[in-house]
Amino acid sequence: MSTARRTTAGFFFALTLTIFCCAPAQANSITIDDSGTQALDPAVSMRWKTATPARSAADNVMIGTTTIRVRINVTPWLKRSGRIYLSLPAQQPGPIRLSWITQGRFLPGQVQSGNRMLIYSGPITTPFMEDTLTLQFVVDGTLMRRAVPVTYHFEMDES
Amino acid sequence: MRAKPRSLGRLHPASIGAVLLAAFSTSAPAYTVTLDPAAPTAIYLQVGVGGFTADYCGGTSYPPQHETPNCGPNYGGGTPENNSTINLVSGTVASGTVGNGTAVAMTTNSTAANSYLDGYVFCSVPAQLYIGGFYRTTGATTAAASVTATVPAGLKDAAGDSIPFSQIQWTSSGNGDTGAEPFPAGTFVGGGVQTVGSMASNSWNESCLTFSYLNSTVRPGGTYSGAVLYTMSAP
Numbered sequence: 001m002s003t004a005r006r007t008t009a010g011f012f013f014a015l016t017l018t019i020f021c022c023a024p025a026q027a028n029s030i031t032i033d034d035s036g037t038q039a040l041d042p043a044v045s046m047r048w049k050t051a052t053p054a055r056s057a058a059d060n061v062m063i064g065t066t067t068i069r070v071r072i073n074v075t076p077w078l079k080r081s082g083r084i085y086l087s088l089p090a091q092q093p094g095p096i097r098l099s100w101i102t103q104g105r106f107l108p109g110q111v112q113s114g115n116r117m118l119i120y121s122g123p124i125t126t127p128f129m130e131d132t133l134t135l136q137f138v139v140d141g142t143l144m145r146r147a148v149p150v151t152y153h154f155e156m157d158e159s
Numbered sequence: 160m161r162a163k164p165r166s167l168g169r170l171h172p173a174s175i176g177a178v179l180l181a182a183f184s185t186s187a188p189a190y191t192v193t194l195d196p197a198a199p200t201a202i203y204l205q206v207g208v209g210g211f212t213a214d215y216c217g218g219t220s221y222p223p224q225h226e227t228p229n230c231g232p233n234y235g236g237g238t239p240e241n242n243s244t245i246n247l248v249s250g251t252v253a254s255g256t257v258g259n260g261t262a263v264a265m266t267t268n269s270t271a272a273n274s275y276l277d278g279y280v281f282c283s284v285p286a287q288l289y290i291g292g293f294y295r296t297t298g299a300t301t302a303a304a305s306v307t308a309t310v311p312a313g314l315k316d317a318a319g320d321s322i323p324f325s326q327i328q329w330t331s332s333g334n335g336d337t338g339a340e341p342f343p344a345g346t347f348v349g350g351g352v353q354t355v356g357s358m359a360s361n362s363w364n365e366s367c368l369t370f371s372y373l374n375s376t377v378r379p380g381g382t383y384s385g386a387v388l389y390t391m392s393a394p
Binding site for chain 1: 189190191192194197199201203237238239275276277293295297298299300361362363
């Protein structure tokens with residue numbers, strides 16, 4: 001057997017090991033303490049997107065906007081890197097679309113209920129991270145009969 | 160540096176504190192806002208001419224610039240406005256035909272031919288009177304809003320002669336329409352309030368009414384008039 005063939009076999013074995021070694025680790029998501037967050041108006045006034053309905057029973061979207069001052073406690077991840085998500089669980093009154101703009105500390109984005117969206121990825125350099133988010137909720141008005149609480153939270157992925 | 164919970168069995172005391180801190184973070188309460196439907200109910204009734212800032216889908220011609228549901232303010236579409244106009248529906252019975260039982264077609268001075276929904280030429284004027292609107296409400300489909308007509312006993316002339324309002328009837332249609340009309344054909348019932356149509360929730364409802372005078376009784380010559388008031392009531 002030639003040396004070249006031994007080398008090839010060895011490389012193949014090493015490559016296989018490398019694939020096993022670097023398979024994505026299971027991310028561990030932890031809810032971040034957001035008790036320092038404040039809403040300028042915790043009651044979001046929902047209004048019809050269009051004052052007039054369509055010919056058929058469609059286009060019944062209601063929209064509401066509010067501003068929150070986000071302050072999350074990331075002390076446990078200080079001096080590490082992390083990925084922070086805004087998570088909007090599936091909940092009543094049904095499908096909810098949430099979009100937001102930020103002042104720059106976090107990323108703007110949008111998410112459907114039952115999902116989450118990345119708002120920060122990088123080093124955690126301060127015990128608290130803060131930003132002002134303008135949130136816009138979009139809900140099918142035919143699902144809303146009365147005021148409903150909607151919950152969301154921030155998650156840290158650590159690997 | 161914070162230890163990971165998975166390696167708890169080998170942590171030294173300083174690391175345990177960090178693990179507990181992580182546990183507290185896990186139990187942090189999520190944030191809650193309340194979505195509150197403000198002004199959830201709106202109704203609009205148009206009999207004859209109405210008022211809109213623009214067609215719902217934008218523009219004034221058909222087809223609309225945007226297919227529903229991509230209409231509304233974001234697409235240049237309008238919103239309803241008040242309009243105090245009272246339209247007239249009238250007819251003339253030729254001499255020699257009074258009371259002969261042949262219905263006399265009536266026409267309107269309304270110029271409302273186009274639907275404010277999409278600009279479509281829905282009614283034919285002056286032969287037809289537009290009637291339409293919507294009932295906006297939150298929640299699942301509800302009982303329809305009703306439209307009633309408050310009808311005097313009769314039409315009067317200057318001499319005090321009277322023609323029963325029951326001598327006036329109407330048919331209902333709309334250009335391109337098929338199926339049942341939200342405002343079906345009917346005949347006025349004098350001296351009372353009668354239901355003349357209904358509007359399903361969260362949809363546009365419209366019909367074109369063509370009035371006629373039944374001309375089944377002989378009446379003195381003159382100009383007879385009377386006012387019918389249409390009222391929309393949401394559940």
